[in-house]
Amino acid sequence: MNILITGCNGQLGTELQKIALNDQHHQWLFTDIDTLDICNKTAVEECFVKNGIDACINCAAYTAVDKAEDEPELATLVNSFAPKVLAEACKNHDALLIHISTDYVFGGDAHEPYKVDDPINPQSVYGSTKAEGERLIRESGCNYMIVRTAWLYSSVGKNFVKTMLMLGETKEGINVVADQRGCPTWAHDLAFALVALLDKNGKNEIHETFHFTNEGQITWHDFATAIMEIGGKQCKVNPITTEQYPTKAKRPAYSVLDLSKIKEFAGIEIPDWRKSLEQCIDELKWMASLRSQ
Numbered sequence: 001m002n003i004l005i006t007g008c009n010g011q012l013g014t015e016l017q018k019i020a021l022n023d024q025h026h027q028w029l030f031t032d033i034d035t036l037d038i039c040n041k042t043a044v045e046e047c048f049v050k051n052g053i054d055a056c057i058n059c060a061a062y063t064a065v066d067k068a069e070d071e072p073e074l075a076t077l078v079n080s081f082a083p084k085v086l087a088e089a090c091k092n093h094d095a096l097l098i099h100i101s102t103d104y105v106f107g108g109d110a111h112e113p114y115k116v117d118d119p120i121n122p123q124s125v126y127g128s129t130k131a132e133g134e135r136l137i138r139e140s141g142c143n144y145m146i147v148r149t150a151w152l153y154s155s156v157g158k159n160f161v162k163t164m165l166m167l168g169e170t171k172e173g174i175n176v177v178a179d180q181r182g183c184p185t186w187a188h189d190l191a192f193a194l195v196a197l198l199d200k201n202g203k204n205e206i207h208e209t210f211h212f213t214n215e216g217q218i219t220w221h222d223f224a225t226a227i228m229e230i231g232g233k234q235c236k237v238n239p240i241t242t243e244q245y246p247t248k249a250k251r252p253a254y255s256v257l258d259l260s261k262i263k264e265f266a267g268i269e270i271p272d273w274r275k276s277l278e279q280c281i282d283e284l285k286w287m288a289s290l291r292s293q
């Protein structure tokens with residue numbers, strides 16, 4: 001299959017680039033905003049025609065959750081309008097769209113993991129624009145898999161793990177919210193799950209939504225504590241409430257996702273969050289050791 005990756009320089013796109021290095025089965029075309037702006041309908045259509053695209057994994061998004069509150073137009077363009085552009089191109093060319101969405105489409109008042117068909121109720125501009133992107137894909141009539149994920153981190157870009165490790169270098173103590181519960185996702189694991197989904201389905205007709213995170217559920221405070229422990233930082237992590245740490249965008253208090261559908265469909269086992277965190281921190285240490293040589 002000819003697979004188009006959009007937003008390839010982000011956390012998830014970078015992990016897919018690593019997979020492609022050792023993959024003999026597919027032809028991969030990696031693009032980011034400088035080579036393919038997914039908001040540009042003409043450019044997207046040309047790309048599909050020129051490269052005979054069979055599947056597109058859309059890793060491109062407007063992901064700055066708080067900034068989106070001040071830039072709703074741009075967030076809408078990238079998270080709602082552009083997925084529609086990709087969906088229409090996929091429909092025109094009989095290609096599969098794998099689109100990534102978020103736990104922030106949910107309201108956060110649940111007490112057990114959200115199933116894929118549970119009602120959504122986004123609390124932020126980011127969440128609303130991602131929910132609208134999902135809706136427009138479903139309406140387009142293209143073959144799609146929408147994969148909602150959460151709390152994504154990797155060894156590249158900006159993310160919670162890298163921020164905590166950096167703070168752990170200089171601070172004796174930090175305050176982290178202990179009343180928001182979810183599950184982290186190592187972008188490496190998500191990338192492998194997406195390829196498993198793609199290989200399982202091939203070019204068959206499909207219109208499905210899935211959830212993927214690592215296994216388990218924790219608070220941001222638990223996550224920060226584990227990062228400091230595994231990263232060997234002496235920094236103390238103090239629990240605080242969401243009220244004590246106001247942010248521009250409202251986050252769901254509870255956004256654990258039910259993973260049963262993806263495990264059954266793709267036949268995958270999902271690593272526990274702490275095991276994956278250990279591997280990512282090992283990778284970061286290895287990268288730091290290379291830089292210091």
Ligand SMILES: NC(=O)c1ccc[n+]([C@@H]2O[C@H](COP(=O)([O-])OP(=O)(O)OC[C@H]3O[C@@H](n4cnc5c(N)ncnc54)[C@H](OP(=O)(O)O)[C@@H]3O)[C@@H](O)[C@H]2O)c1
Binds near residue numbers: 152
């Ligand atoms: N990060 C999380 O915690 C999280 C949680 C749940 C779901 N997700 C979803 O997971 C997916 C992957 O997230 P990620 O963390 O890998 O994102 P990321 O690191 O922010 O990467 C997104 C990439 O898309 C690019 N991009 C932005 N606008 C574009 C456009 N118009 N055309 C083409 N490329 C464009 C970005 O370029 P610039 O850097 O130049 O803008 C960046 O390289 C997204 O759909 C996101 O909504 C993320």
